[in-house]
Amino acid sequence: xxxxxxxxxxxxxxxxxxxxxxxxxxxxxxxxxxxxxxxxxxxxxxxxxxxxxxxxxxxxxxxxxxxxxxxxxxxxxxxxxxxxxxxxxxxxxxxxxxxxxxxxxxxxxxxxxxxxxxxxxxxxxxxxxxxxxxxxxxxxxxxxxxxxxxxxxxxxxxxxxxxxxxxxxxxxxxxxxxxxxxxxxxxxxxxxxxxxxxxxxxxxxxxxxxxxxxxxxxxxxxxxxxxxxxxxxxxxxxxxxxxxxxxxxxxxxxxxxxxxxxxxxxxxxxxxxxxxxxxxxxxxxxxxxxxxxxxxxxxxxxxxxxxxxxxxxxxxxxxxxxxxxxxxxxxxxxxxxxxxxxxxxxxxxxxxxxxxxxxxxxxxxxxxxxxxxxxxxxxxxxxxxxxxxxxxxxxxxxxxxxxxxxxxxxxxxxxxxxxxxxxxxxxxxxxxxxxxxxxxxxxxxxxxxxxxxxxxxxxxxxxxxxxxxxxxxxxxxxxx
Amino acid sequence: xxxxxxxxxxxxxxxxxxxxxxxxxxxxxxxxxxxxxxxxxxxxxxxxxxxxxxxxxxxxxxxxxxxxxxxxxxxxxxxxxxxxxxxxxxxxxxxxxxxxxxxxxxxxxxxxxxxxxxxxxxxxxxxxxxxxxxxxxxxxxxxxxxxxxxxxxxxxxxxxxxxxxxxxxxxxxxxxxxxxxxxxxxxxxxxxxxxxxxxxxxxxxxxxxxxxxxxxxxxxxxxxxxxxxxxxxxxxxxxxxxxxxxxxxxxxxxxxxxxxxxxxxxxxxxxxxxxxxxxxxxxxxxxxxxxxxxxxxxxxxxxxxxxxxxxxxxxxxxxxxxxxxxxxxxxxxxxxxxxxxxxxxxxxxxxxxxxxxxxxxxxxxxxxxxxxxxxxxxxxxxxxxxxxxxxxxxxxxxxxxxxxxxxxxxxxxxxxxxxxxxxxxxxxxxxxxxxxxxxxxxxxxxxxxxxxxxxxxxxxxxx
Numbered sequence: 001x002x003x004x005x006x007x008x009x010x011x012x013x014x015x016x017x018x019x020x021x022x023x024x025x026x027x028x029x030x031x032x033x034x035x036x037x038x039x040x041x042x043x044x045x046x047x048x049x050x051x052x053x054x055x056x057x058x059x060x061x062x063x064x065x066x067x068x069x070x071x072x073x074x075x076x077x078x079x080x081x082x083x084x085x086x087x088x089x090x091x092x093x094x095x096x097x098x099x100x101x102x103x104x105x106x107x108x109x110x111x112x113x114x115x116x117x118x119x120x121x122x123x124x125x126x127x128x129x130x131x132x133x134x135x136x137x138x139x140x141x142x143x144x145x146x147x148x149x150x151x152x153x154x155x156x157x158x159x160x161x162x163x164x165x166x167x168x169x170x171x172x173x174x175x176x177x178x179x180x181x182x183x184x185x186x187x188x189x190x191x192x193x194x195x196x197x198x199x200x201x202x203x204x205x206x207x208x209x210x211x212x213x214x215x216x217x218x219x220x221x222x223x224x225x226x227x228x229x230x231x232x233x234x235x236x237x238x239x240x241x242x243x244x245x246x247x248x249x250x251x252x253x254x255x256x257x258x259x260x261x262x263x264x265x266x267x268x269x270x271x272x273x274x275x276x277x278x279x280x281x282x283x284x285x286x287x288x289x290x291x292x293x294x295x296x297x298x299x300x301x302x303x304x305x306x307x308x309x310x311x312x313x314x315x316x317x318x319x320x321x322x323x324x325x326x327x328x329x330x331x332x333x334x335x336x337x338x339x340x341x342x343x344x345x346x347x348x349x350x351x352x353x354x355x356x357x358x359x360x361x362x363x364x365x366x367x368x369x370x371x372x373x374x375x376x377x378x379x380x381x382x383x384x385x386x387x388x389x390x391x392x393x394x395x396x397x398x399x400x401x402x403x404x405x406x407x408x409x410x411x412x413x414x415x416x417x418x419x420x421x422x423x424x425x426x427x428x429x430x431x432x433x434x435x436x437x438x439x440x441x442x443x444x445x446x447x448x449x450x451x452x453x454x455x456x457x458x459x460x461x462x463x464x465x466x467x468x469x470x471x472x473x474x475x476x477x478x479x480x
Numbered sequence: 481x482x483x484x485x486x487x488x489x490x491x492x493x494x495x496x497x498x499x500x501x502x503x504x505x506x507x508x509x510x511x512x513x514x515x516x517x518x519x520x521x522x523x524x525x526x527x528x529x530x531x532x533x534x535x536x537x538x539x540x541x542x543x544x545x546x547x548x549x550x551x552x553x554x555x556x557x558x559x560x561x562x563x564x565x566x567x568x569x570x571x572x573x574x575x576x577x578x579x580x581x582x583x584x585x586x587x588x589x590x591x592x593x594x595x596x597x598x599x600x601x602x603x604x605x606x607x608x609x610x611x612x613x614x615x616x617x618x619x620x621x622x623x624x625x626x627x628x629x630x631x632x633x634x635x636x637x638x639x640x641x642x643x644x645x646x647x648x649x650x651x652x653x654x655x656x657x658x659x660x661x662x663x664x665x666x667x668x669x670x671x672x673x674x675x676x677x678x679x680x681x682x683x684x685x686x687x688x689x690x691x692x693x694x695x696x697x698x699x700x701x702x703x704x705x706x707x708x709x710x711x712x713x714x715x716x717x718x719x720x721x722x723x724x725x726x727x728x729x730x731x732x733x734x735x736x737x738x739x740x741x742x743x744x745x746x747x748x749x750x751x752x753x754x755x756x757x758x759x760x761x762x763x764x765x766x767x768x769x770x771x772x773x774x775x776x777x778x779x780x781x782x783x784x785x786x787x788x789x790x791x792x793x794x795x796x797x798x799x800x801x802x803x804x805x806x807x808x809x810x811x812x813x814x815x816x817x818x819x820x821x822x823x824x825x826x827x828x829x830x831x832x833x834x835x836x837x838x839x840x841x842x843x844x845x846x847x848x849x850x851x852x853x854x855x856x857x858x859x860x861x862x863x864x865x866x867x868x869x870x871x872x873x874x875x876x877x878x879x880x881x882x883x884x885x886x887x888x889x890x891x892x893x894x895x896x897x898x899x900x901x902x903x904x905x906x907x908x909x910x911x912x913x914x915x916x917x918x919x920x921x922x923x924x925x926x927x928x929x930x931x932x933x934x935x936x937x938x939x940x941x942x943x
Contacts, residue, residue, distance in 0.1 A: 035809045041575040043808040048552040048563065051534070061525075063604070066532035068553040081531065088604030089519075089526040092612050128575035145732050149809065183733045188864050267522045269664075270624040270656045271919070273856070354532040393859045393869045393892075400892060400941060402869050404861050424861070424869075426892070428943045455626050455654075456518055456530065457919050478938050480867050480894035 003028075004168075006075040007160035010054045013079030015162055019056035019086060021101065022079060023161035025311060026052045026070060027353035032120060034127055035149040039136035041128050051353035056082035060097065061089035062335075066354035101334040102343060106164030107315055111308020112171075114301060115204035119152040119174040122205045130208075134178050134217045141221035143180035149198070150176035150208060151449065153461075157311075165313035173304060173461060175200030175447060176208045180221040184228035189421060190406050191220035191227070195245045196389045200447030200461070203302045223407060226419060233384065233408050233423035235477030240425055241376050241438075241470045243387025246405055248446035248466035251365060254429040255287070255294055256462065258398035259321050260347075261332040261340055262359040272453050273396025276429070277327060279340055285327040288433025291369055294322035295465075296331060296347065298362035303463030304447030305364070307349075311357035314346040321364060325434070333359050351458035358454050365465025369439025373468045376438045383411040384476055386423040387468075402426040402478060424478045438470035486511040486535075486635035487645040489555065493537055494637045496564045501571070505543035506583050508638035510766045512536050515600075515631045519607040521655075522624040524615050526608060538766060541567050547577040581789040583640040584799070589770040590755050590763040592646035595631070596673045599649040602629045610653070610679045614667075617683025618657040621690055625655020625667075628917070629674065636768035644768055650760035650924075652917035653677050656874060657686040663696060663887070665689025665833070666854055666874035668711050670917035670924045672760045685835060689853060692833035693875040696887035698940050705849030705907070706935040707842045707879065709835050713819060713927035714916040715855040715870070716897050717750070721814040723863040724898055725752075725776050727787035727802070728811025731794045734863045735785070736898045742780045743898065745906035747822075750777040752786065752814035758915045758926040759816035764801060771801035776814065780903060786812045818926035824911025833877055833884060838912040839929035844882040845908055846931065850891075851877045851884060866897040869938070892939035900932050907931040 001009075007024035014022035028050040035043045051068035052075055063085030067078045131148035138146035152174040159167045177198030182189045193216040201207050242250065262268055263275045277285065287294075298307050298316035309315050312334050321329045332340070333348035336359055350357040377385065391404035408423035409416045443465050451460040484492075490509040497507045517531035537560065538551040548571035552563045607627050615623045628651065635645035651674040658664040666689065667682035708716070729735040736743065744750075753773040754761020763771050767789050775783050787795065788803035791811060802812035827836035833851065834840045843851055850872075858870030871892050877884045899905070910929030918924055 033809075036575075040578055042577075042579065043549070044547065044570070044574050045549045045551070045808070046566070046570060047550065048554060048559075049536075050554055051532075053532075062527070062529060064528070064530040066530075066534075068534050068555070085529045085531060085604045088608040089529040091605070091608050092521065092526045092615065094523070094525040094527070124570060124573045125575065132575060145734070147809075181732075181734070183864070186864055188734055188862055265523075266622070266624065267527055269522055269622075269658065270626070270654065270666075354534055356528055356530050358528075391859045391861045391869065393857045393871070395871045395890060395892075395941075396856055396873060400871065400890075400939065400943060402892060402894070402939070404869075422861070426939060426943070431943065455520055455528075455628075455919060456516060475943070478869075478894055480861070480865075480869070480896055480936050480938070 001072055003070065003158040004160060004166065006052055006070045007158055009072050010052055010075040010079035011160055011162050013076035014054055014056040014083045017080040017083035019058050019083045021057040021162050022054060023312065024052055024054045025353060026158040027155060029153060029155040029352065030120065032152045033149065034131060035147060036131035036135045037147050038139050039132050041132060049352060052078055053350065053353040054078045054082040056086045058083055058086035059090040061086050061093055063089055064356040100338050102337045102345060104163065104314060104334060107309060107313050108166045111169045113202035113306060115172045117205040119172065119205040120154055130213060134214045137217035138178065138180045138221040141218045142225040143221040144183045145181040148178040148213060150174065159313055161313055167309050167313055169308050171202055171307060172204060173200060173202050174205060174207060176211060176213060178213050178217055180224040182224040182228050189224050189227035190390060191224040192388060192406065193220050195446060197450060200304045200449045201302045202304060202306045227407060227421045230419040230421040233420040233477045237473055237475050239380050239383030239470065239472050240474040240476060241380065241383060241385040241468060244444050244466045244468050245446055246387050246389050247469055248464035249389045249392055250403065251464050251466055252448055252462060253392060253394045254398055254401055256361040256364040259330045260359045261330045261336040265336055265339055271455055276397040276399045283328055286325055287322045287327045287430055288325045289436045290324050291436050291439045292322050292325045292433050293367040294364060295367060296321050296329060296362060296364055300363040300445055300463060303363040303445040304449065304461045305362040305463035310346050311349045317346055331359055331361060349460065351460060355456065355458050360460045361451065361462040363445065363463035363465065365445065366467060368441040368443045368467060371438045371440050373440050376468065376470045377411055377416060378414040380411045381413055384423065385409045385411055385416060399429050401429065422479060423476065425474050425476045426478050427474060432471060435472045436469050437472055440467035440469065443467045486513055486633050487643065490635040490637040493539060493560055494639065496561060497539060497541060498639055500564050500568045501541050501543050505541055506639055508540050508583055510538040510636045512632065512634045517607060518626050518628040519611055520626040521611050524623045526611060529604065539563060539567050541571045542580050543571050545576050546571050546574040547580055548574050579790055581793040583638045584642050584768050586641040587770055589644045592648060592763055593672055595647055596649040598674045599629045599651050600631045602674060614655055614679040614683040617680040618687040621657040621659055621687050623655060623657055628652045634762055636764060638768055642768040644764050646762045646764065648760045648762055651677055653679055653682055654917055655686060657690040659690050659694050661694055663690050663693035664874055665693060666711055668916050670915045689833050689875045693887045696889045698889045698942060699878060701891060701937040701939050703934045703936050705846055706932050707839065707846060707851045708930045709839055709853045710914050710927040710929055711854045711916060712852045713930045714925035715858055717817045717819060717925040717927055719858060719866055719868055719897050721817045723860055723866045725785045726811040726813050727785040727791040727795060729863055730785045731791055736865060737782050737785060739782050741782055742903060743782045744777050744780040744901045745903050746780040747906050747909055748777055748780050748901050749820040750817060751775050751820060752817045754816040758818060759924055761816050765803040767799065767803040769799045769801040769803065774800055786814045788812045815923040818913060819928060821909055821911050821913045821928040827912040833875055836912060838910040842908045842910055842929050842931040843879055843884065846879040846882060849879045851879055865899060868897055869894045889941035891937045893936055894938040895936045900935065905933045907933055
């Protein structure tokens, strides 16, 4: 039987068991990772996971069941179990009425991500040599701990719904990173390339090749060593230029999560949290300065949050989230949109066949600004330039944040000065974004492969087009 | 496959792999079957209700100095055969692995705890019923959270002759109650037995906290004496486990640990014990190494850390049962860490924001400080000091002269967790430790309340 047959069987069984709507998603994922430390390969893992997840709606309430088998009988049993669970949900119903779905065209089609070099077909010896040589070089140049790694995901999905959806997708994702750690006197200093965890995208091994890890090994080892001798980032309020890699995470945490409709509706209140955004002010609330234009775009070629359809069959489409500083859009699914009275979904995904699809970021990022990094530095009399994430924390309404970066430089009279260690900055989301007065045109779509959300926990893959930007009156240098 | 025990499946895959890789290869197989069900509610109704049953087979082959690891949820004969052949081929093509620590030989493990059949057999209706109890107990407040049941049955077998199996059960509640003005309170508990978790009691407790936190005011940040509720202490224990007692980080000198040194207050004894009466862990890890009670800190003196076989070999010690296949790069952490409470009377329910009488006793000793219910989004600035930043959550109050005087808004802290427990900094430990669930895996922390001399709050709710 085909994977579509298994999904059809599961949906039929859910309907037969009383569901008024059902969908089923067969997923088959292969994963490979390798890590090297100090010149030797430390871990090589390959994982394979396949199964079917079924979602059923009974009396306005939902149930989900997943099984790691794809034969007809087990698929049918999964459908029936999903309906049984939904019926149990209906005993503790929403007093304001059941949750339906906004209308959707029954989409039929196929989609595959761009991939020039299949990452799973690249010889392990080649991939191993890349990591061992880069980590050996970092070690030679002064790193106490030199680590390199890559991750590859190859995911195929077949989606069927009782409304007539019939979609298959093939998504290949990969990325890699190197990190140098130096142990100082009661401290550690870290430098990574190209980002804290690596640059990831819905692309083939060509992305890792373009990253050219080996060419940056010596530099980051030397910088990590130099950081142990550098002065502390001063404490106070100043002008800050934030590099594109760090700003990508700032977008992820303080914009992306804040505009998730499930959080706004309170569905994540007990765990991930809610949002400071009030739906009644969608379209009028000022989120940031006029320079702030944030777009939700799962069609962005090669970015980590790209797809053809989301995991409830909504075709990928581009939408404004913030336009000229005003909040204009949310990340939504068909169910949350129905509750909120909105007419669009398209941002629902699941981490594997055994997990319920939920509202997730796709690619959420900045449109380019009019400046260059050099112009921003030249225009700053007194400030700090910092980049590359080291720590991140934000409150449960996505307002109060504190980020730590790996490295910073003082800016004096329009020029970069001394290297500074342990830079941190902290603030309140809309106040911070309102202070953005310069933005670079140099956009890079950074990938975040570790976005945690949901119970049971799910790990999401998201993309964040970002560029260096300047912010004024930012509190820096918080240390414990 | 469904009629096969996990140990029989492990033995079958081991036989296949040995036949393919040859008699000189080191081969080990770990099989984990997890039946997880989680009923999630928000806005006082069940909005996400999920279950899955997954069997995962993990295989490692070390042959001619090279190592490969693989896992699959496809447990059919063809799929397993393909996984074996693929892993043998990958091992041949892999770079040399000079750090391979070898396999454990035949070694007995402690017996598993009795399985709670009520967890194994829990139906969607059972879980919904418990959720209803919680929601009814919070009354006119809004309820959100989850009730979870999990049954795990695992086996391990290797080519050196080790073959062990075990099982564990866990039920957990993690939920809040929220007032119309958005103040909230939390209730949280994990147990090996579903009957231990009284959702109505927890609902009432969370509601009391939420009501007591209503009308919170902002106060100046700075260093405050604190009483941490067990829910906040659990975060301290998790972070100390991840960054302090992680054997790999100890090897790399990224941890603060210096064995034999008095690094914490004399009142602090930390143990990790996944097979204790409190926790719901297995008696062995994914390398077949037995787990036993591990003393991490004894009366303030640092004693031990968590190792898999590879990090243990690097340290020149024996592995102590902390291998988890997915943690190889970061290192191994204690999964069921417990702060030992002093002897004391059984706690009783109390009115107001404090969770029970054992924490209220700590509050009574505070001159001026804060009662903190929970931590949120704590992240590490530097592992060397377990320097963390995060926020308070689910209820914080100002204490003056031993009395709770007013609710205060959430605050950001930036604090070295290891130094917060340093000599002289621990002013009291509650007499009642409760097991608290973790969002990922079967980890838990068992924590009493904790009275600390200082906690560094670096920002208020408004920045």
